[in-house]
Amino acid sequence: MRTKILVIDDEEALCEILKFNLEKEGYEVETAYSAEEALEMDLESFSLFMVDIMMGGLSGFDFAKRVRNVTATEHTPILFCSALSDEDCVVKGLNIGADDYVTKPFVIGEVLARVRAILRRTGITARRSAADIEQEQSIYESDVTFKGLRIDRNDKECYLNDELITLTRTEFDILLFFLTHRNRIYSREEIIKNVWGDDVVITGRTIDTNITRLRKKLGDYDKYIVTRQGFGYGFKEKN
Numbered sequence: 001m002r003t004k005i006l007v008i009d010d011e012e013a014l015c016e017i018l019k020f021n022l023e024k025e026g027y028e029v030e031t032a033y034s035a036e037e038a039l040e041m042d043l044e045s046f047s048l049f050m051v052d053i054m055m056g057g058l059s060g061f062d063f064a065k066r067v068r069n070v071t072a073t074e075h076t077p078i079l080f081c082s083a084l085s086d087e088d089c090v091v092k093g094l095n096i097g098a099d100d101y102v103t104k105p106f107v108i109g110e111v112l113a114r115v116r117a118i119l120r121r122t123g124i125t126a127r128r129s130a131a132d133i134e135q136e137q138s139i140y141e142s143d144v145t146f147k148g149l150r151i152d153r154n155d156k157e158c159y160l161n162d163e164l165i166t167l168t169r170t171e172f173d174i175l176l177f178f179l180t181h182r183n184r185i186y187s188r189e190e191i192i193k194n195v196w197g198d199d200v201v202i203t204g205r206t207i208d209t210n211i212t213r214l215r216k217k218l219g220d221y222d223k224y225i226v227t228r229q230g231f232g233y234g235f236k237e238k239n
Contacts, residue, residue: 007030019031150162158175
């Protein structure tokens with residue numbers, strides 16, 4: 001069974017370029033030339049949405065908001081591919097819940113690296129067999145806890161005082177990294193390496209935005225994620 005990706009862009013030629021290169025990597029790819037067309041598809045069957053922002057009718061932001069409000073697709077990763085490169089648009093995309101953002105014109109190798117990084121973080125790889133999936137599902141990982149904060153690594157869920165809190169995959173991965181690497185400050189470069197991997201370019205601003213969002217969701221526990229100006233971030237059991 002191959003990993004299935006949906007490319008949504010009103011530039012048909014760009015859709016075909018992305019489709020060709022992604023299929024060379026072993027993914028199954030479908031395309032849609034508008035958000036409206038994409039919303040008519042079986043979205044639950046896809047492992048990743050690659051979405052343009054500026055399209056006629058519904059924008060990529062509109063599409064992202066809609067899929068984030070549906071249980072079946074609320075955790076499906078989103079990669080925005082857009083000509084909008086100003087900081088406000090990037091931050092808005094991340095705040096909506098996108099896992100990454102790449103600006104046009106882009107180098108296809110960088111896009112493929114970002115796709116691999118997103119799917120690696122979500123536990124999805126190209127051409128996984130049924131036997132591989134069954135073996136993965138048979139591996140149980142114990143919960144990670146700190147006081148009233150608990151991460152279920154098997155169901156990919158986070159609980160605060162036994163109440164489920166909704167995190168994006170990136171927020172989940174950052175918090176999991178912090179909880180399993182406590183009481184040390186990590187530079188942005190170290191966080192990128194451990195959460196995204198070596199083969200993808202992520203800006204420090206992306207780290208800052210995701211950590212700001214994460215803190216807002218952790219309530220009183222936000223104080224345990226500390227900032228050391230000029231150095232980076234960490235999770236301190238005693239702040």
